[in-house]
């Protein structure tokens with residue numbers, strides 16, 4: 001089911017396709033649908049001779065999606081050594097900390113399927129400080145992403161944050177670099193590295209993965225005809241070719 005909205009002007013002249021909304025019954029159906037679509041996109045990209053660059057996100061529904069991708073992987077024909085994975089944001093904690101997005105993704109998917117090209121921001125016990133982690137990840141993203149992220153998956157917080165771009169935060173205004181540090185995240189842990197809006201908006205396809213009543217108001221604000229990016233940062237991310245909001249019924253209940 002989709003509810004196309006009017007085209008979304010980004011103010012810089014490059015019109016982006018209007019967001020599409022796809023609603024599934026519950027979190028399990030939602031995770032299965034997203035996983036199947038992701039496998040199709042990766043498989044099609046490889047069939048076209050590409051090494052797809054895929055953006056992963058942290059968060060609970062993302063973990064369910066990752067586990068579903070791992071469950072369905074055997075029948076997909078995907079060459080997991082020829083996919084490059086990046087993260088929209090990463091928590092600046094020690095490498096072995098269970099809060100690391102890359103550690104969760106490795107447990108749920110990346111190590112399960114044998115992914116070999118995984119890029120994230122360095123952990124707090126790998127570099128001197130948050131600024132160094134953000135700087136290194138910015139350089140990695142700049143060097144490694146061959147063109148644009150083919151699919152960038154993102155979550156949304158109840159406050160409308162996306163990646164680690166939080167409402168009314170100075171990081172929203174950071175330009176000229178692929179990634180930046182956030183030291184006062186209202187969502188724990190407090191220190192994070194996030195891709196900037198400029199980088200997020202270079203993705204070809206942006207998929208928001210959203211489950212639960214607790215996100216319904218943020219989803220409604222994000223998709224409303226009017227509203228500010230400062231108040232609801234998820235309003236500021238649109239794929240060059242497509243933006244899809246994958247929702248379950250509870251998350252869609254205020255649309």
Ligand SMILES: O=C(O)[C@H](O)[C@@H](O)[C@H](O)[C@H](O)COP(=O)(O)O
Nearest residue numbers: 058059060061155156157162163
């Ligand atoms: O590292 C993070 O915390 C995320 O990248 C963050 O942006 C997350 O995707 C949303 O907060 C949704 O998280 P939940 O799905 O757990 O609500």
